[in-house]
Amino acid sequence: MSTPRPLPEAPSDAATSTRALVKFAPVRNLLGYSAAVNAGVLLQATALGKQIYDITGRELDIGLLGLAEFLPAALLVLVTGSVADRFNRRIVASLAVAGEFACSVALAIYAMSEPTAVWPLFVIAVLFGASRAFAAPSTRSMPPMVAPDGAVPRTIALYSATWTGAAIAGPAMSGVLYAIDPSVAYWSASLLMLFGLWRLSRIRFLRQPEPPAPGDKVSLHSALEGLRFIRRTPILLAAISLDLFAVLFGGAVALLPAIAEDRLGVGDVAYGWLRAAPGIGAALMAILLASRPVTRRVGRTLLVVVGIFGAATVLLGVTTSYLVAFLALVVLSGADMISVYIRGTLVPLVTPDDKRGRVMAVENVFIGASNELGAFESGVAAQAFGTQMAVVGGGVATLGVVAVYSFFFPSLRRINTFEELDPARE
Secondary structure (H helix, E strand, O other), rough: OOOOOOOOOOOOOOOOHHHHHHHHHHHHHHHHHHHHHHHHHHHHHHHHHHHHHHHHHHHHHHHHHHHHHHHHHHOHHHHHHHHHHHHOOHHHHHHHHHHHHHHHHHHHHHOOOOOOOOOHHHHHHHHHHHHHHHHHHOOOOOHHHHOOOOOHHHHHHHHHHHHHHHHHHHHHHHHHHHOOOHHHHHHHHHHHHHHHHHHHHHHOOOOOOOOOOOOOOOOOHOOOOHHHHHHHOHHHHHHHHHHHHHHHHHHHHHHHHHHHHOOOOHHHHHHHHHHHHHHHHHHHHHHHHOOOOOOOOOHHHHHHHHHHHHHHHHHHOOOOOHHHHHHOOOHHHHHHHHHHHHHHHHHEEEEEEEEHHHHHHHHHHHHHHHHHHHHHHHHHHHHHHHHHHHHHHHHHHHHHHHHHHHHOOOHHHHHOOOOHHHHOOO
16 A cells, blocks of 8 residues: 655745745645636637627527526535535546536537537536536635645635636637637647646645534535525625626626627637736736735725726727727726635635535635626627627616615625634624
8 A cells, every 4th residue: 555645845935935835836736727727718718609609699699608607506506515525625626627628628529510500519518517516616625725824815816816817818819719710729728628637636735624523414404504604604795795796797798709799890819809808907906916915995995896897897888999898808807806806815714614615616606696697697688688788787787786785785895804804703
């Protein structure tokens, strides 16, 4: 029987030095996995939305794509979180990413046939969404498991930064590769996912969650613990639901294939860079947050940036200028990055590790609802009222959500520091 390899020793300055933290093998492998898989996922999503719109020319089908990606996460939420908390998270995530890779290969093979029907694309999207539903709570629970002592917030920030980099590289590559052939975009996405799967297999955890108590059997009551924990933590519930409703109405990014073609009159490559604009805005904001993190007036800042997100969405809807649309996307995603930073710092730090998978699974449904379900809402609205009215109306609705939360959730508005959010203080 082989002897387990000893865990790598963390450098003494890993908690204060980003360079030392990145050199630490468990953290480096997690970041490599996240960068590669997210780039592949976003490359594929950019190409898939464009291909569906190219085939049918209907905004509604873009919305249905969002619904197909969201439903698995919603239907499996009670299963995915419990699985992440009860089984080895690296194995669960590896199996899920392998499923994502298989779906990407299937898209590439189907695209090579020059398809004229979109239903197989929706079937693959549902299967991909199911794989993603298992991957999300497992992988988003990993940063605290690989971070050296005192380096959890910095590790979470680096983990978030990999997404912003992927949000630039994936869509930008997709526009160029899709212009060559849609299958080339999907094959490239599958290779990125395969590389990420290899990096995931090399991750070694410094700490594991506490095993379930002997009497804590798999049950509906246990599976619902993540939802109950969020409900018992009012500030957590308010922050997550604010993001849900704001981005649900402001899901204009999903309509970019229609915006690019019908309102801006640009081709595949320009469309790819338009999809990359949110990543650029998020990356610029991530750099700013690294040097000037939000430490005071947290609640007020959250409400303000969601309001900016709504205003930029309105601007995106009324403009016919490519440059203005590009800048609007940069601004709205920069504002959203601050919201993500606040929520992303809050959730892992206030959630006990034995519940983290279930809480992350519930949050993943909220995030999915605000993105994929928001895409469905935008697609239906665009089909009914036109793309411009759908985008502008969504931005106005987001501003309305901010006003409602400012009035009905004064405790959210009054949050000053993250320390105040510790449930033990309530």
